[in-house]
Amino acid sequence: MAQAGYHGPLEQIDECRWRIPKSYKIGMRVEGQIFADERLIEQIRTDQAPEQVANVAFLPGIQLASLAMPDIHWGYGFCIGGVSATDPAEGGVISPGGVGYDINCGVRLVRTNLMHEDVQPRLGPLMEALFRQIPAGVGTGGPYLFGGKEMRRLLAEGAPYLVSRGWATPGDIEHTEAGGCLPDAQPDSVSRRAMERGGDQCGTLGSGNHFLEVQVVDEVLDEPAARTMGLKKDLVCVMIHSGSRGLGYQVCDDALVVLRKAPAKYGIELPDRQLACAPVHSDEGQAYLGAMRCAANYAWANRQLLMWQTREIFAEFFGRSWESLQMNLVYDVAHNIAKMEQHEIEGRRRLVCVHRKGATRAFPPEHPEVPAQYRQIGQPVIIPGDMGRASWVLVGQPGSMRLSFGTTCHGAGRVMSRTAAVQHAKGRRIDRELAEKGIIAKCRSWKGLAEEQPAAYKDVSLVVDVVHRAGLARKVARLRPIGVVKG
Amino acid sequence: MYEIFEHTADLGIRVCAGSLDELFADAARGLFGVMVANVEGVKLVQEETFQLPGSNREELLHDWLSELLYTFYTRRLVLAEFHVQVGAAGISATARGEPLDPRRHEISGEVKAITWHGLKVEQLADGWRAEVIVDV
Numbered sequence: 001m002a003q004a005g006y007h008g009p010l011e012q013i014d015e016c017r018w019r020i021p022k023s024y025k026i027g028m029r030v031e032g033q034i035f036a037d038e039r040l041i042e043q044i045r046t047d048q049a050p051e052q053v054a055n056v057a058f059l060p061g062i063q064l065a066s067l068a069m070p071d072i073h074w075g076y077g078f079c080i081g082g083v084s085a086t087d088p089a090e091g092g093v094i095s096p097g098g099v100g101y102d103i104n105c106g107v108r109l110v111r112t113n114l115m116h117e118d119v120q121p122r123l124g125p126l127m128e129a130l131f132r133q134i135p136a137g138v139g140t141g142g143p144y145l146f147g148g149k150e151m152r153r154l155l156a157e158g159a160p161y162l163v164s165r166g167w168a169t170p171g172d173i174e175h176t177e178a179g180g181c182l183p184d185a186q187p188d189s190v191s192r193r194a195m196e197r198g199g200d201q202c203g204t205l206g207s208g209n210h211f212l213e214v215q216v217v218d219e220v221l222d223e224p225a226a227r228t229m230g231l232k233k234d235l236v237c238v239m240i241h242s243g244s245r246g247l248g249y250q251v252c253d254d255a256l257v258v259l260r261k262a263p264a265k266y267g268i269e270l271p272d273r274q275l276a277c278a279p280v281h282s283d284e285g286q287a288y289l290g291a292m293r294c295a296a297n298y299a300w301a302n303r304q305l306l307m308w309q310t311r312e313i314f315a316e317f318f319g320r321s322w323e324s325l326q327m328n329l330v331y332d333v334a335h336n337i338a339k340m341e342q343h344e345i346e347g348r349r350r351l352v353c354v355h356r357k358g359a360t361r362a363f364p365p366e367h368p369e370v371p372a373q374y375r376q377i378g379q380p381v382i383i384p385g386d387m388g389r390a391s392w393v394l395v396g397q398p399g400s401m402r403l404s405f406g407t408t409c410h411g412a413g414r415v416m417s418r419t420a421a422v423q424h425a426k427g428r429r430i431d432r433e434l435a436e437k438g439i440i441a442k443c444r445s446w447k448g449l450a451e452e453q454p455a456a457y458k459d460v461s462l463v464v465d466v467v468h469r470a471g472l473a474r475k476v477a478r479l480r481p482i483g484v485v486k487g
Numbered sequence: 488m489y490e491i492f493e494h495t496a497d498l499g500i501r502v503c504a505g506s507l508d509e510l511f512a513d514a515a516r517g518l519f520g521v522m523v524a525n526v527e528g529v530k531l532v533q534e535e536t537f538q539l540p541g542s543n544r545e546e547l548l549h550d551w552l553s554e555l556l557y558t559f560y561t562r563r564l565v566l567a568e569f570h571v572q573v574g575a576a577g578i579s580a581t582a583r584g585e586p587l588d589p590r591r592h593e594i595s596g597e598v599k600a601i602t603w604h605g606l607k608v609e610q611l612a613d614g615w616r617a618e619v620i621v622d623v
Binding site for chain 1: 491492493494495497498522524546550553557559560561563593594595596597599600601602603604605606620622623
């Protein structure tokens with residue numbers, strides 16, 4: 001399969017939006033819309049991601065438009081950066097491909113009360129301690145083991161279950177999207193294989209693009225919002241990016257096997273097998289939703305345990321408790337998930353199934369699902385960038401409810417394939433290049449760093465600019481990495 | 488034989504072989520080749536057998552590679568030699584290798600899953616070709 005560009009139509013709607021008209025392909029039920037500016041759209045045309053936006057518009061029950069965020073890139077079936085909402089009352093479907101294999105892959109940001117100058121002199125040993133103690137790497141297990149009954153509770157109850165085990169506080173739960181638990185999770189729908197793959201992986205980072213970064217607040221663009229989150233210039237934070245590990249991959253894979261026959265059974269025509277789906281109100285759809293919610297709950301517990309270990313490492317390293325270091329969770333967001341949400345569509349409130357694949361919820365101020373502390377400023381949105389440039393903290397804006405089912409972008413988005421990135425890194429030492437910029441990067445393999453080098457990604461700041469201007473989310477603070485642990 | 492091809496966020500494995508049996512065996516080599524950098528040093532000390540039902544070749548290829556992934560992650564077995572028989576009702580296979588030893592085996596990447604996107608098994612004039620994109 002050659003990596004050819006997209007040659008179909010892209011009509012400019014406004015400064016930040018482009019349309020793929022419904023007439024582009026017979027079978028599209030709605031149009032496609034891509035959020036991008038003129039600079040990003042040129043790059044977006046270079047692969048087949050826009051074609052995938054058009055393909056998603058075939059899904060039964062899809063509302064308004066098949067949407068994509070400015071960090072869109074070519075995925076399998078659905079593009080990465082895609083958002084679609086389906087209405088079960090109109091035969092709307094659920095598609096595991098619209099969530100992805102890494103169910104509830106997401107990001108959390110933890111603050112500290114340490115300033116950059118306090119940490120910089122000891123950064124080397126701190127990164128060494130994090131690298132040594134945070135379980136990471138392919139298929140690696142961790143210190144937390146959940147037996148049959150415990151695993152079932154973890155899957156059904158998510159991060160709140162960890163409060164009872166002493167590994168989470170009520171404050172952590174309050175600052176996690178959905179309170180760290182999707183209701184109606186059905187452990188009975190999770191296969192033995194999935195449980196087996198997840199048994200010892202809760203509290204482990206994984207590999208690929210997952211990371212733990214020590215960051216400093218580089219610039220504050222919205223003082224009141226930053227203050228509400230406990231952020232200020234030069235403050236040290238920790239960002240954690242991981243998902244549901246082997247358990248989630250297996251849940252997705254199991255569902256796709258079951259759904260092989262569903263499109264024919266329900267008379268659904270699809271342009272790509274990876275879009276396999278079933279009506280939300282079907283046995284297959286309900287079984288996937290029940291299992292997907294378990295994987296999402298597992299992922300929230302995973303990031304909670306990663307944060308808990310980070311707190312313990314900091315406490316030991318700095319000789320103070322994590323409470324006295326004020327290592328509070330700012331917020332945790334999911335960026336690969338499907339959720340039932342209320343949205344106003346064509347003047348009517350409807351319960352729709354919102355698929356976010358590489359996209360982040362961004363609820364505006366006053367939304368009832370935003371925790372009380374943030375009700376005035378909007379839901380915090382955490383956008384990880386590449387390991388050499390920046391990450392961002394935003395807050396959800398009212399535009400997201402009008403334009404994108406309460407959603408914004410999720411990251412930088414790749415521009416280079418992994419093989420191209422490895423080629424590009426030949427003869428170079430990415431860790432030394434980063435060290436020259438004052439960033440200590442720790443990874444188990446040269447190839448891991450090569451694949452994730454900054455040049456493999458779009459500049460996240462260009463992506464964030466678009467969602468800011470489009471009114472989906474507002475910039476609050478930019479963070480820059482000073483230490484990176486890669487899986 | 489197999490080769491790796493590019494896909495923005497993921498990796499593709501393209502396999503060419505004279506027979507379906509070899510095609511499935513080479514695809515398995517390709518999968519472990521993506522995950523373990525020095526797969527040629529794997530000792531063939533343990534043997535596993537597999538029986539997978541099905542008649543659709545693409546579904547079978549997906550199921551076969553998924554089964555190997557599951558074996559790798561849950562039993563931590565690195566497999567390097569494969570003998571596959573593709574029949575009308577499914578495949579039977581044996582695979583040989585050894586338990587993962589992080590001191591000797593250089594893990595080069597995590598394959599999360601075998602995707603259905605662009606999955607192809609085709610008969611050519613002189614043999615068979617398959618393409619599969621894996622989620623990494």
